Amino acid sequence: MYLNEASFFTFEFIILYYKITMKKLFFIVAFCFFCTIILGQVNDSQIAIGLNHTIKSSILNQDRAIQVYIPDDYENSEKSYPVLYILDGQWYFLSGVSIQKALRTPGAIPEMIVVGIKNSNPLRRTLFGDENEKFTNFLKNEVIQFIDSNYRTTQERLIFGWEAAAYYISELILQEKGLFSGAIITNGGYASEDIVKEFSSEEDIYLYMANSRKDIYYVGSSNAFNEILKNNNPKHLIWKYELFNDEVHETLAHLAIYKGLRYYYHNFDSPVFETIQQYNDLGGLDYLTAFFKERAKRFGGSDVIDNSTKNSLIWLAWNRNNFEYFTFFMTKFSDVLSTKRYASAYWQNRFGQFYLKHNDYENAIKYFNTGLITYPNSNFEAKMQQGLIEAKSKIKN
Numbered sequence: 001m002y003l004n005e006a007s008f009f010t011f012e013f014i015i016l017y018y019k020i021t022m023k024k025l026f027f028i029v030a031f032c033f034f035c036t037i038i039l040g041q042v043n044d045s046q047i048a049i050g051l052n053h054t055i056k057s058s059i060l061n062q063d064r065a066i067q068v069y070i071p072d073d074y075e076n077s078e079k080s081y082p083v084l085y086i087l088d089g090q091w092y093f094l095s096g097v098s099i100q101k102a103l104r105t106p107g108a109i110p111e112m113i114v115v116g117i118k119n120s121n122p123l124r125r126t127l128f129g130d131e132n133e134k135f136t137n138f139l140k141n142e143v144i145q146f147i148d149s150n151y152r153t154t155q156e157r158l159i160f161g162w163e164a165a166a167y168y169i170s171e172l173i174l175q176e177k178g179l180f181s182g183a184i185i186t187n188g189g190y191a192s193e194d195i196v197k198e199f200s201s202e203e204d205i206y207l208y209m210a211n212s213r214k215d216i217y218y219v220g221s222s223n224a225f226n227e228i229l230k231n232n233n234p235k236h237l238i239w240k241y242e243l244f245n246d247e248v249h250e251t252l253a254h255l256a257i258y259k260g261l262r263y264y265y266h267n268f269d270s271p272v273f274e275t276i277q278q279y280n281d282l283g284g285l286d287y288l289t290a291f292f293k294e295r296a297k298r299f300g301g302s303d304v305i306d307n308s309t310k311n312s313l314i315w316l317a318w319n320r321n322n323f324e325y326f327t328f329f330m331t332k333f334s335d336v337l338s339t340k341r342y343a344s345a346y347w348q349n350r351f352g353q354f355y356l357k358h359n360d361y362e363n364a365i366k367y368f369n370t371g372l373i374t375y376p377n378s379n380f381e382a383k384m385q386q387g388l389i390e391a392k393s394k395i396k397n
Helices: 005-043 089-102 123-128 132-150 164-175 193-198 219-232 253-264 276-282 284-299 307-319 323-332 334-338 345-357 361-374 381-396
Strands: 051-057 062-069 081-087 113-117 153-162 182-186 205-211 237-243
Touching: 051 132, 062 089, 062 132, 081 089, 081 132, 081 164, 089 113, 089 153, 089 253, 113 132, 123 132, 123 164, 132 153, 132 164, 153 164, 153 253, 164 182, 164 193, 164 205, 182 253, 193 219, 205 219, 205 253, 219 237, 276 284, 276 307, 307 323, 307 334, 323 334, 323 345, 345 361, 345 381, 361 381
Parallel strands: 081 113, 081 153, 153 182, 182 205, 205 237
Antiparallel strands: 051 062, 062 113
């Protein structure tokens, strides 16, 4: 193509304009990106999960660091909380906190204060071993006293220890009466038969032990301790030993804390059943009555079967298509049917359809009518109208 002088000048101008425009655009984009980074940095904030305290220990003759986590609603409540003490907090304090967060407490377990007690080698082995009495005095008279004086705590205390700390706690939980209501130990632990025989308590004390066959260093002593406990079966010591053979010496601690807390608080949450057969095997209503009485004794609150359990049993029978137990639970737990949960066309239709399916036409009509009258123009109206017509036709026939 032929370009005259004027055309060439125009073409050069366009190129120059384009270059200037692209440079401006580049600087504008770079500036915006830079501003975004700056703004992002300004808005950054640290994630805080607890406080560090220093205890000037006269017993150990040194400054000792502890970590303290308090529940999210601590500042906005007047409640007192159980405390989980974690030995070797430099490693496992965050495990205790993360389990609190992951279980969305209170639910499976209650909200707790978590205290991590930091240690360092080789001192930790000395204090958990030859100088364990000194460490117990420090724990009892300085750490626990500090926590109880500065935080709202209950008398419910649990303690966790791994490896060397597990051996220390094995004897501590049996010898220090009333200091802890439960202990979790993993990858180690042992108490002699004499210590086990001397154990005495008026209250139930819980002990959870975990190890792995792959922990070739310490599983032998865990197994031996388990045998001593089985042979003596001390009164008021409620204990459990589990092996997790996919884990090794260094990997089991976090899982052990979780499993130990779930074991200790086994009856804190409402019971859930997999099948109607399981419900019957456990003892049915007698089991539930005893469960809630024991729960109230341990944790307070009502000793009657709660609505969560009533709901889950009704749903279990419906889900397993067990009309016999569905009818039983609907009758036995009729009080729960008037709660807000069932105040919808959804549930009236669901119940109506289930009764219709099992030829209980009177109850089907009852729930369809309630759904249509109480919750008009719902998404289930057509289904309920059709079900109502079918149920009435069956009665006439």
